[in-house]
Amino acid sequence: MAAGIYPNTPKYDSYDVVIVGGAIYGASISWWLTEMSGFDGRILVVERDASYALCSTVHTNSCIRQQFSRPINIHISQFGAEFVNNFKDFMGNDERVPDLVLQNFGYLYLADTPEFAQTLETVQRLQVSEGAGTRHMSAAELAAQYPFYQLDDILAANHNTLxxxxxxxxxLFDWWKKSGRERGVEYIENEVVALGCSAAGDRVETVTLKSGEVLTCGVVVNASGPRAAQTAAMAGIDIPVEPRKRYTYIFAAEHPLDCDLPLTIDPSGVHFRSDGQYYMAGSPPEPEDDVAVLPDDFIADHSLWENKVWPAIANRVPQFEAIKLVNSWVGHYAYNTFDQNAVIGRHPRVGNFIFANGFSGHGLQQSPALGRGVAELITYSEYRSLDLASFGFDRIENNESFDEKAVI
Structure with a gap:
């Protein structure tokens, strides 16, 4: 989307819902609000950069999985898959809307220790009990199905192609924006620089824009991605969400595989999969470098490919010893340092401040269900489709971790 496609100035000086951030969650929540029976309020989405050049959404790898360690995260992704598979239906059978195709070659987790193999077996049983199609496989079973892997150090694996x-x-992102705007959602290219709270500190009363306008509001939604902590701080709230770098690489193979490559999560921390005629790989930085960065820090560590990513790929798939890097980029996770799970819902004291933050790399795949849930909360003061209470901010204040172990 080109810069300047949104106006800079809001049409009104008062809105029922002001959403801070117009990337995937701003788009999802605002679109879902237009789907809610009984909601007819004004919605303003404030996006600081309408080109979306540096936002997490455009750097996503667009993957979805049901291999989580928490039942609610499994259910969230199951609805995400339902939404993708029936995208045109959900978008009102608009003839302009294309069908989306979910490429079901699945995630493949590889275990190289008895402890991790046992963990995979435990979560596989949980996932199957919640309706997922995850298989727990021995190294021999994996070799029979995918003979191109080098498995000398692998004890077991989990794989799901459902x-x-x-x-x-x-x-998905483009059509949420387009459809929402056609239904009356107002997007502007501007920046929220201050939130004015009531004397009692129990609600946000005003939103101040960088251009100087001061708006009154019914509800404020923090959909600021890696900048979530900065937005929360304007309301006097601390939230443990920070930007973390993640690297993506596109490579061509001199000797391509004769079948799709599952999204393979190697014990090294490197993951890779098919991507059309190419292959895609991803990696966090080295552990000592995996720390908070500034929201505008997208400087790449070019040694990571040579020293970590390429060697891990070539070790796991010897057929990939001869590969050529085609493209690469750095993106940011909005990383929840507390328990790597989303923070969703109202603040317990600032009652009209709503979180949609801390997705820790799961944001795009969770956006259909969590956007719907936030819209339900705004409209009906409750979750009606999936109970998302476990993601509430109060767990952070009470130091009650709701951790998600399956984080890549």
Whole structure:
């Protein structure tokens, strides 16, 4: 989307809902609000950069999985897969809307220790009990199905090809924005620089824009991605969400595989999968470098590919010893340092301040269900489709971790 496509100035001086951030969650929540029976309020989405050049959404790898360690995260992704598979239906059967295709080659987790193999077996049983199609596989079973892997150090694996893989997340994002705007959602290219709270500190009363306008509001939604802590601080709230770098690489193989490559999570921390005629790999920085960065820090560590990513790929798939790097980029996770799970819902004291933060790399795949949930909360003061109470901010204040172990 080109810069300047949104106006800079809001049409009104009062809104029922002001959403701070117009990337995937600003788009999802605002679109879902237009779907809610009984909601007819004004919605303003404030996006600081309408080009979206540096936002997490455009740097996503557009993957979805059901291999989580928490039942609610499994259910969230199951609805995400339902939404993708029935995208046109959900978008009102608009003839302009394309079908989305979910490429179901699945995630493949590899275990190289008895402890991790046992963990995979435990979570596989949980996932199957919640309706996922995850298989727990021995190294021999994996070798029989995918003979191109080098498995000398691998004891077991989990794999699921049922509603698990990747899809065109950009199309989903674009149509939420387009459809929402056609239904009356107002987007502006501006920046929220201050939130004015009541004397009692129990609600946000005003939103101040960088251009000087001061708006009154009914509800404020923090959908600021890696900048979530900065937005929360304007309301006097601390939230443990920070930007963390994640690297993506596109490579070509001199000797391509004769079948799709599952999204393979190697014990090294490197993951890789098919991506059309190419392959995609991803990696966090080295552990000592995986720390908070500034929201505008997208400086790449070019040694990571040579020293970590390429060696891990070539070790796991010897056929990939001859590969050529085609493209690469740095993106940010909005990383919840507390328990790597989303923070969703109202603040317990600032009652009209709503979180949609801390997705720790799961944001795009969770956006259909969590956007719907936030819209339900705003409209009906309760969750009606999935109970998202476990993601509430109060767990952070009470130091009650709701951790998600399956984080890549």
């Amino acid at each position: 509603n698990e893989g990747y899809f065109d997340g950009g199309t």
